[in-house]
Amino acid sequence: MRRPASVTAFRGPAVWLWRWRRNPLRRGSDVLEAWLVLAVWVLIVVGGVLTGLAATHAVERGMARERAEWRPVVALLSQDAPRAAAARVSRPARVWAKVRWTGTDGSPHSGLARVAAGSPTGTAVTVWTDRDGSVVSRPATASEARTRAAAVGALAGVGVGVVPFTSGRIIRGCLERRRMAQWDEAWARFGRTWGHKTG
Incomplete structure (x- = not known):
């Protein structure tokens, strides 16, 4: 017996940082997803910024060397x-x-x-x-070099950020499917007892 569609769609009001709060209904997968989201955003921001800056400086140095030589x-x-x-x-x-x-x-x-x-x-x-x-x-002139270096740095930063973002989305999708399968299993186990008198 599958749960009604309304149960699947209902998620309730959004609660900020609910996966980090103590809650008897919080599952291990919720905690794992919280750490996953945190790690993904750290990798996107830190990795993307550092890679973008490194690429920008490398391009600027290369073009400065060309102007000199x-x-x-x-x-x-x-x-x-x-x-x-x-x-x-x-x-x-x-x-x-x-x-x-x-x-x-x-x-x-x-x-x-x-x-x-x-x-x-x-x-x-x-x-x-x-x-x-x-x-x-x-x-390239100094101004042209700055423009090209900034463009290359931005592309490199975005490119690096796409990898953890995509990986995080895939893993979160797997966790969501696993949670839905567990929910189906629990619903099939306990849904049959609903409506029966217990006393």
Whole structure:
């Protein structure tokens, strides 16, 4: 015999921290769930904040190192740059073309860089290089680095917080199903005696 649907739906008024209070009706699973909720929120807040801050600082340090190490150099086009497939009204088209330059140690370098479409061979262009002399993108400014670092830190913090939140929801769902099964068992055991005279 199953309990009426109204019994399943009724939970009574919410009582703050009821799982922590002494109560003869409090079950072991209630205490376990209370500790679980506390642990989940501690992991979400502390883990998310610490991870977000660590990711933010790591990105800021990396971009600061790029600004310090990457240098602009003047390179020359090794060949005519391809012409744009279609004319652009808002801004000139830029295409990839092969360029060459001389490193600080006098060694020759070459690579691909974005240049104005249709530029002739020998056109001077500015490219950014790392310590090894490889072509890299322009490093982010300090303000751009702060914005990117904040975005990465926020995503990392949220990503870390999702793990304990999802795990906690799954465990709480298991505990809830276990409680409902125990309630069904108790209802089947004692529900039959209701309505019978005991005296």
